[in-house]
Amino acid sequence: MSTSRAKTRDIGRGAVREELARTAFPLFCDRGFDEVTFEELAAVSGVSRSTFLRYFGSKEEVVLFSFDPLGPQMTEVLLGRPAHEKDWPALRHALAPATAFLNRDPSEGLALLGLIGRTPALCARLREKQAGWRPDLARALAERPGARPGPDLPRQALAGAALECLTVSLEHWASTGGDTDMDELIDDAFSAFTD
Amino acid sequence: MSTSRAKTRDIGRGAVREELARTAFPLFCDRGFDEVTFEELAAVSGVSRSTFLRYFGSKEEVVLFSFDPLGPQMTEVLLGRPAHEKDWPALRHALAPATAFLNRDPSEGLALLGLIGRTPALCARLREKQAGWRPDLARALAERPGARPGPDLPRQALAGAALECLTVSLEHWASTGGDTDMDELIDDAFSAFTD
DNA sequence: ATCGACTTTGACACTCAGTATCAAATAAGG
DNA sequence: CCTTATTTGATACTGAGTGTCAAAGTCGAT
Incomplete structure (x- = not known):
């Protein structure tokens, strides 16, 4: 069924977001939010800049989506x-x-x-x-x-x-x-x- | 005296900001805030992009500095x-x-x-x-x-x-x-x- | 009026966020 | 195994915001 496929996809997406945010958080704390670029976040997380950006609409979302x-x-x-x-x-x-x-x-x-x-x-x-x-x-x-x-x-x-x-x-x-x-x-x- | 010179300078600066904002406002209303670039604002106001940007630290300030x-x-x-x-x-x-x-x-x-x-x-x-x-x-x-x-x-x-x-x-x-x-x-x- | 110190301006170059596109890789279903 | 849909990464692009520099303008003092 297409709805259940969509559901599992969203779950996976959420898990990935959480993982990416977890690896990004220490960088923000250490060097300051503005000093960290998407390129570095992507490098640390082991994905490409494109992929990282597809999971978060903005850099702020990386920190705040958990709210x-x-x-x-x-x-x-x-x-x-x-x-x-x-x-x-x-x-x-x-x-x-x-x-x-x-x-x-x-x-x-x-x-x-x-x-x-x-x-x-x-x-x-x-x-x-x-x-x-x-x-x-x-x-x-x-x-x-x-x-x-x-x-x-x-x-x-x-x-x-x-x-x-x-x-x-x-x-x-x-x-x-x-x-x-x-x-x-x-x-x-x-x-x-x-x- | 240096303080009075600085004061008149700030007055002038404020007047310029008001004038620039006044010419920018209709553009924002007509076409939407995000669709207007600094380049257009500068063109309409008759100053360079650099100058416009020196008067407002961000595009939002152009609208909100009056608050x-x-x-x-x-x-x-x-x-x-x-x-x-x-x-x-x-x-x-x-x-x-x-x-x-x-x-x-x-x-x-x-x-x-x-x-x-x-x-x-x-x-x-x-x-x-x-x-x-x-x-x-x-x-x-x-x-x-x-x-x-x-x-x-x-x-x-x-x-x-x-x-x-x-x-x-x-x-x-x-x-x-x-x-x-x-x-x-x-x-x-x-x-x-x-x- | 002219000089000299200071400020403003505009041109240019640069970094980075965010968007869009496309082809290759990958996973899922039959 | 093959087909189909999704994800990924590479690439290119626009525009915000920063920094630098030389030219132009301002203003006071002589």
């Missing part, structure tokens, strides 16, 4: 929160996939955030990704069980603010070397709106 | 708010320079936001700029008259949320063709956190 699943995951968590829970606490719980992703291997998460933080191009692209998650979270807020109908704008604002809380918390977490608990930081950021 | 004053302006407004005013309302007032900038000529503001909205590279860069304003706003929150000392994170979160309210409001304003009042939209976004 892609977070948007859908956060949306799913949000939709699964109980009906009686208020929007703001529900959004707080929806950030769990992000913290889980970075806490899986904290030292690597730290290296990743550090690299992004000192590379403007990566900051910009990650923010772009986050901005793409916001409408989905807002829609999930509208569709959650027990949601009251109303205008869209406040939900967009809440979703955007929640993601911004995540951003500032991660920034602070990375700047302190990861020795504070990430979830406590996010709680602090969130509580700025409730007390 | 640069907003950060300092918003910070200044925030610092001038009365001591008894709570942080959130004060931040609401601090967004005034942004609305003023776009409402000065609404149809041009609409064209500007439209161009940005349909150009991912411009979205990303503008978000980068906004992200740069956030720490300044947070610092202003800490330094405003009557500020209570405390951890930095909540202030960063508040400042980031305020800017996000601005973003979603402008997005909504642009998507509805500018026929709703911008300040009412921002009020709606802000009130999502107070009711």
Whole structure:
């Protein structure tokens, strides 16, 4: 069947992307994102420049594609929160996939955030990704069980603010070397709106 | 004196930038940001490609440099708010320079936001700029008259949320063709956190 | 008005990201 | 084994952004 062939192909593609990104990451950290060319990445990975470029639409994607699943995951968590829970606490719980992703291997998460933080191009692209998650979270807020109908704008604002809380918390977490608990930081950021 | 010479030089530089950007803007709107090259911009403006590039570090700057004053302006407004005013309302007032900038000529503001909205590279860069304003706003929150000392994170979160309210409001304003009042939209976004 | 120091300009060359094309290699299915 | 679809790598190209240099322009001082 053609759909199953396509499916296995995508799985293989994903695995290759992960492998290529894994070999590329140390180079970025050592020499700086801007100082590494596709040619070197290809050489280190043992494929041609053409092939490397076919797996990643841009150099930024090599670093940031691993964030892609977070948007859908956060949306799913949000939709699964109980009906009686208020929007703001529900959004707080929806950030769990992000913290889980970075806490899986904290030292690597730290290296990743550090690299992004000192590379403007990566900051910009990650923010772009986050901005793409916001409408989905807002829609999930509208569709959650027990949601009251109303205008869209406040939900967009809440979703955007929640993601911004995540951003500032991660920034602070990375700047302190990861020795504070990430979830406590996010709680602090969130509580700025409730007390 | 060398400082006054330098000052007049910077004024001249700013005027040239404004002029170059003015002639470039219609081209971007007509043909799309990515389809216009520096060579064409230079040709239309009557300067060489080299000169054009010396005035703008990147093509995105040609469109976005006009947002640069907003950060300092918003910070200044925030610092001038009365001591008894709570942080959130004060931040609401601090967004005034942004609305003023776009409402000065609404149809041009609409064209500007439209161009940005349909150009991912411009979205990303503008978000980068906004992200740069956030720490300044947070610092202003800490330094405003009557500020209570405390951890930095909540202030960063508040400042980031305020800017996000601005973003979603402008997005909504642009998507509805500018026929709703911008300040009412921002009020709606802000009130999502107070009711 | 002319000189001399400084700045701006434009021409040129260069690196690298990203796109497109095509032929050879390779894998999968019958 | 053969056919067909996919992947790969080689090559060439456009355009962004950087750097250098010599010519042109600016401005103050004499």
